[in-house]
Amino acid sequence: MKIITGPPVAGDNYFFRKKLAEEAWNLIESGCHILITAPRRVGKTSFMYYLKDHPKKGYCFIYLNTESVNNENEFFRRLVNKIVTTEHIGNSQKIVTFIKKNIPSIKRVGPDGIEFTKPDEKNFKEMLVKILQSIQSDNIKLIVMLDEFPQTLINIIEDEGESQGKHFLRSNREIRQDIESSKNVQFIYAGSIGLENIVSRLNAVATINDLARLIIPPLIINEVNDFIDFLLKNTKFTLSHKLKNYILKKIEWLIPFYIQLVISELNNIYRDEDLNEISVDIIDRAFVDMLEQRNHFEHWHTRLRTSFKGKEYSFIKEVLNTVSDNNIIKTNEINDLAVKYDLVEFYRDLLKTLTYDGYLNNNDNPKIYRFNSPILKMWWKNYVAN
Numbered sequence: 001m002k003i004i005t006g007p008p009v010a011g012d013n014y015f016f017r018k019k020l021a022e023e024a025w026n027l028i029e030s031g032c033h034i035l036i037t038a039p040r041r042v043g044k045t046s047f048m049y050y051l052k053d054h055p056k057k058g059y060c061f062i063y064l065n066t067e068s069v070n071n072e073n074e075f076f077r078r079l080v081n082k083i084v085t086t087e088h089i090g091n092s093q094k095i096v097t098f099i100k101k102n103i104p105s106i107k108r109v110g111p112d113g114i115e116f117t118k119p120d121e122k123n124f125k126e127m128l129v130k131i132l133q134s135i136q137s138d139n140i141k142l143i144v145m146l147d148e149f150p151q152t153l154i155n156i157i158e159d160e161g162e163s164q165g166k167h168f169l170r171s172n173r174e175i176r177q178d179i180e181s182s183k184n185v186q187f188i189y190a191g192s193i194g195l196e197n198i199v200s201r202l203n204a205v206a207t208i209n210d211l212a213r214l215i216i217p218p219l220i221i222n223e224v225n226d227f228i229d230f231l232l233k234n235t236k237f238t239l240s241h242k243l244k245n246y247i248l249k250k251i252e253w254l255i256p257f258y259i260q261l262v263i264s265e266l267n268n269i270y271r272d273e274d275l276n277e278i279s280v281d282i283i284d285r286a287f288v289d290m291l292e293q294r295n296h297f298e299h300w301h302t303r304l305r306t307s308f309k310g311k312e313y314s315f316i317k318e319v320l321n322t323v324s325d326n327n328i329i330k331t332n333e334i335n336d337l338a339v340k341y342d343l344v345e346f347y348r349d350l351l352k353t354l355t356y357d358g359y360l361n362n363n364d365n366p367k368i369y370r371f372n373s374p375i376l377k378m379w380w381k382n383y384v385a386n
């Protein structure tokens with residue numbers, strides 16, 4: 001296994017999260033369609049990879065990232081192709097026979113996808129429904145995992161307008177409600193942007209209210225100690241209980257990504273400087289070095305910069321600047337900023353986005369917001385606010 005700081009992890013690089021897996025399987029086995037809700041970088045994609053690689057008997061998982069898709073038919077086309085080229089489905093004679101019989105425009109289903117008799121425009125949503133119905137003919141439960149689904153929705157809204165965005169959400173719901181297909185097919189949606197916030201801004205909450213929520217929390221203290229030991233298998237140094245606690249106190253928001261970053265940075269210093277052991281000073285330096293690598297954190301800022309324009313962006317930036325300077329921001333100060341930027345009606349949605357995406361929380365006191373992690377706070381203060 002390796003220390004990995006950025007891309008999703010898989011195989012023996014994945015640290016097994018037992019409680020999370022149990023919760024997911026409870027929802028899956030009770031037949032739910034699921035929305036994974038977790039802030040950025042918490043490990044959503046890695047967890048979906050884990051599910052795909054460790055199906056329980058009788059289950060087949062499909063993973064599809066639709067980040068670049070910007071229209072509904074293209075979304076369903078990608079999904080149809082993914083399903084029929086999945087080994088388990090493509091190899092099932094029963095399913096292939098059913099597909100060919102019920103969708104006459106399909107000439108052949110091969111490892112590269114579908115070949116059509118007529119290459120004209122297709123309604124891939126209808127085709128998907130038939131294909132999902134075909135799964136009934138075999139004794140397999142199909143779980144379709146759609147990553148970056150909210151980004152697809154945003155793309156559709158930007159390119160084709162809000163009504164097409166709502167249409168897209170309704171189409172997905174219709175497919176889920178299709179009783180024939182939902183017996184053997186379930187959907188899991190995820191993304192680094194909160195779906196609920198976008199849908200609520202569209203006034204379309206009803207289109208996703210059938211989804212069960214699966215929350216991916218930060219690691220709990222027992223898990224985190226095991227996780228550090230798991231990563232230390234890659235290093236030539238060890239860490240005493242005291243040093244581990246020192247690191248955890250500094251990180252505060254114990255998501256696997258931050259732990260990976262710190263251990264990776266410690267490993268670099270230890271190796272480059274030929275050290276014999278790690279000390280508190282070295283840990284402090286590792287944190288400084290870690291923050292200097294802009295690419296680890298830049299996406300937090302980019303996301304806000306691309307999603308919010310004009311006064312909304314200015315409001316968000318000033319809120320985060322204030323918290324990074326003063327450690328906290330009180331709700332009355334937030335109100336004042338909303339008045340300043342003429343956002344009294346909308347600022348609660350913006351605040352929800354900052355909470356959902358993992359920038360801020362008000363867990364200790366509903367009237368006081370702070371950064372989830374001192375790491376992000378320090379980064380924001382050094383590289384965005386100043």
Ligand SMILES: Nc1ncnc2c1ncn2[C@@H]1O[C@H](COP(=O)(O)OP(=O)(O)OP(=O)(O)O)[C@@H](O)[C@H]1O
Pocket residue numbers: 004005006007008009013014015016017038039040041042043044045046047191192193256257260
């Ligand atoms: N179970 C895990 N074991 C080891 N490392 C993990 C695990 N989960 C997450 N990570 C760490 O977090 C990083 C981000 O993981 P991942 O891409 O799965 O998160 P994400 O929630 O999908 O992020 P995004 O919101 O940006 O899509 C990985 O590069 C890795 O450092």
Ligand SMILES: [Mg+2]
Pocket residue numbers: 044045046147191192
């Ligand atoms: Mg992801």
